[in-house]
Amino acid sequence: MSALHLNDFSASAREAIASAREAVAALHAELPRNDLVAWTAGNVSARVDLDEGAEQAAAHASENVSGDISGLFVIKPSGVSYDELNAANMVVCTLDGVKVDDDTSIGLSPSSDTAAHAYVYRHMRHVGGVVHTHSSYATSWAARGEAIPCVLTMMADEFGGDIPVGPFALIGDDSIGRGIVETLRASRSKAVLMDRHGPFTIGADAKEAVKAAVLCEEVARTVHFARAYGEPQRIAQHQIDALYARYQNVYGQKDNT
Numbered sequence: 001m002s003a004l005h006l007n008d009f010s011a012s013a014r015e016a017i018a019s020a021r022e023a024v025a026a027l028h029a030e031l032p033r034n035d036l037v038a039w040t041a042g043n044v045s046a047r048v049d050l051d052e053g054a055e056q057a058a059a060h061a062s063e064n065v066s067g068d069i070s071g072l073f074v075i076k077p078s079g080v081s082y083d084e085l086n087a088a089n090m091v092v093c094t095l096d097g098v099k100v101d102d103d104t105s106i107g108l109s110p111s112s113d114t115a116a117h118a119y120v121y122r123h124m125r126h127v128g129g130v131v132h133t134h135s136s137y138a139t140s141w142a143a144r145g146e147a148i149p150c151v152l153t154m155m156a157d158e159f160g161g162d163i164p165v166g167p168f169a170l171i172g173d174d175s176i177g178r179g180i181v182e183t184l185r186a187s188r189s190k191a192v193l194m195d196r197h198g199p200f201t202i203g204a205d206a207k208e209a210v211k212a213a214v215l216c217e218e219v220a221r222t223v224h225f226a227r228a229y230g231e232p233q234r235i236a237q238h239q240i241d242a243l244y245a246r247y248q249n250v251y252g253q254k255d256n257t
């Protein structure tokens with residue numbers, strides 16, 4: 001099967017890919033900056049939507065390519081130190097997690113979590129960004145297989161309720177991705193704690209997924225300390241709903257033009 005090459009895509013698609021590579025490379029710096037990773041144990045990806053022309057051009061150029069090329073995503077190369085990441089070494093993949101060749105990430109393999117990110121993009125069309133870390137407090141809840149109860153207004157704002165736990169799954173095939181999707185489809189949460197593994201977060205774009213990873217670790221830490229000195233009280237569901245609606249629709253600077 002011939003591999004796809006970046007040159008097989010239209011100029012507009014290549015522009016979108018270049019922009020995503022810049023954004024994803026920059027967002028990886030947020031992981032160490034927010035103390036979410038030890039060494040290289042975390043990754044960020046962003047979906048790149050292709051217009052039909054771009055998709056057809058790619059399909060025609062590489063007639064042997066099977067699988068889903070209705071879109072692409074960009075993810076970091078596996079095991080590369082965050083201070084060595086840049087737009088040029090971000091790896092471009094099809095939605096099946098197959099690397100798209102180019103002239104800059106030559107010889108680099110995509111993240112070891114590429115299959116999980118790809119599964120989420122194939123099965124959750126509204127998701128534009130995915131993040132995975134092993135951040136300490138969120139991962140300590142995952143180690144116990146315990147959901148983080150919604151006892152903080154910040155949890156209601158950002159996650160719309162508890163942060164759920166997903167099933168234990170080994171890396172390397174679709175099982176982690178399937179566990180993420182099955183768990184998040186049953187919740188408003190942008191974060192899921194994969195049992196005995198760690199948090200995965202989603203967002204409309206990669207920046208939103210990184211924000212969810214930062215706030216997931218923040219509330220995991222706060223609730224951890226709160227429970228050390230007592231049993232925090234859950235917020236009532238109607239109040240969670242009100243907080244979530246305000247935060248998702250009113251908070252911050254909306255486009256008031």
Ligand SMILES: O=C(CO)[C@@H](O)[C@@H](O)COP(=O)(O)O
Pocket residue numbers: 040041042043076077078079080110111112113132171
């Ligand atoms: O935990 C694991 C691998 O077991 C990964 O999530 C973590 O090391 C990050 O891997 P990558 O550097 O993205 O391949």
